[in-house]
Amino acid sequence: MDWLREKIGKIEGKGLFRSLRRIGSPHGVEIEIDGHCLINFCSNNYLGLAADSRLKEAAREAVERFGAGSGAARLVSGNSPLHEELESGLARFKGAEAALLFNSGYHANIGVIPVLAEEGDVIFSDEFNHASLIDGCRLSRAKKIIYRHNDLNQLEGLLQKPPLPFGERVGVRGRRLIVTEAVFSMEGDLCPLKDLLGLAERYGATVYLDEAHAVGVFGEHGEGLAARNPPPRLICMGTLGKAFGSYGAFIAGSKDLRDYLINRARSFIFTTALPPAAVGASLAALKIIQEEPSIRENLWRNVGVVGGMSPIFSIKIGDAQETMEASRKLMEEGIYIQGIRPPSVPEGTSRLRLTVTATHTPEQIERLVTCLKMI
Numbered sequence: 458m459d460w461l462r463e464k465i466g467k468i469e470g471k472g473l474f475r476s477l478r479r480i481g482s483p484h485g486v487e488i489e490i491d492g493h494c495l496i497n498f499c500s501n502n503y504l505g506l507a508a509d510s511r512l513k514e515a516a517r518e519a520v521e522r523f524g525a526g527s528g529a530a531r532l533v534s535g536n537s538p539l540h541e542e543l544e545s546g547l548a549r550f551k552g553a554e555a556a557l558l559f560n561s562g563y564h565a566n567i568g569v570i571p572v573l574a575e576e577g578d579v580i581f582s583d584e585f586n587h588a589s590l591i592d593g594c595r596l597s598r599a600k601k602i603i604y605r606h607n608d609l610n611q612l613e614g615l616l617q618k619p620p621l622p623f624g625e626r627v628g629v630r631g632r633r634l635i636v637t638e639a640v641f642s643m644e645g646d647l648c649p650l651k652d653l654l655g656l657a658e659r660y661g662a663t664v665y666l667d668e669a670h671a672v673g674v675f676g677e678h679g680e681g682l683a684a685r686n687p688p689p690r691l692i693c694m695g696t697l698g699k700a701f702g703s704y705g706a707f708i709a710g711s712k713d714l715r716d717y718l719i720n721r722a723r724s725f726i727f728t729t730a731l732p733p734a735a736v737g738a739s740l741a742a743l744k745i746i747q748e749e750p751s752i753r754e755n756l757w758r759n760v761g762v763v764g765g766m767s768p769i770f771s772i773k774i775g776d777a778q779e780t781m782e783a784s785r786k787l788m789e790e791g792i793y794i795q796g797i798r799p800p801s802v803p804e805g806t807s808r809l810r811l812t813v814t815a816t817h818t819p820e821q822i823e824r825l826v827t828c829l830k831m832i
């Protein structure tokens with residue numbers, strides 16, 4: 458297996474070698490790394506729910522009632538009333554007819570996109586889409602077209618063209634699927650959803666919206682960037698591991714969509730159902746998100762201090778090694794912001810990606826702003 462050493466050497470040579478850091482505390486605003494207490498500014502735990510006592514209690518109760526594992530795939534013998542209760546709650550939350558759980562956002566994206574776009578169809582994908590969306594597109598047999606980030610003019614031009622050039626097999630259906638993130642995970646900017654839906658309407662396309670960083674954060678009730686009661690041509694994916702502080706993901710859409718995905722989405726069919734603890738914790742989070750808007754208000758107050766469109770901020774440095782050096786310096790100041798390098802972001806755009814959450818104190822945010830001026 459000498460080739461492994463060689464491959465690793467090449468990654469190291471480019472300054473792109475990654476390794477795991479051990480977090481020795483519950484996931485919160487203050488975390489312990491190698492015996493040091495740091496303020497965590499690189500978490501997706503936007504509402505601070507990951508270690509919330511109510512989620513922990515709900516997880517414990519779910520374990521007492523249903524055990525540690527769910528034992529099988531949902532279609533075999535792994536489906537419980539908890540799974541269904543969470544799905545109907547999420548459907549109401551999104552104002553959709555139905556919702557279907559997936560084990561993670563990654564599972565959802567790689568499972569659903571190939572079902573929505575098949576051979577003969579065309580996928581239009583934003584150039585900054587998350588790796589899991591890219592993989593979902595790769596698994597589809599549809600033709601893939603990548604458009605410039607949030608560039609709806611270019612997208613419209615592409616939609617105007619006939620589905621496939623002469624010579625290629627023109628699909629009987631020729632459906633079009635636009636795939637985008639709602640809040641871009643590495644940039645922190647938003648997709649122009651209203652205009653995008655207008656385009657989709659004009660050209661008969663469907664929009665697949667990844668709301669991983671939007672649910673729990675945007676919307677009057679935390680429902681995300683997409684308003685409640687989404688139009689039929691909008692399919693929303695939300696995750697439960699970020700603002701929800703738990704684990705899992707869901708698709709919100711029509712009842713037909715749910716039925717069809719249960720029958721066709723391979724990452725739903727061929728995997729063990731989410732464990733009861735995760736489902737129980739998600740149910741508790743759903744309740745808190747809908748009933749306690751004050752948590753979201755704290756989040757947006759902190760976002761306002763730093764000044765941005767979402768809780769995600771991107772400080773581009775460019776060079777990978779310099780980025781990691783900046784991250785290391787901040788750690789010495791007691792601030793933890795992980796450096797982000799290719800392939801998570803395009804070559805030459807390595808950056809510090811930082812996030813603020815509802816539970817950071819004003820003093821911690823001040824400290825962040827002061828320290829950022831140093832780099």
Ligand SMILES: *Cc1c(COP(=O)(O)O)cnc(C)c1O
Pocket residue numbers: 560561562563564566587589590638642667669670696697698705706
């Ligand atoms: C985190 C993330 C995912 C994956 O979700 P998981 O539940 O963590 O697997 C998908 N899409 C985007 C945009 C993400 O940021």
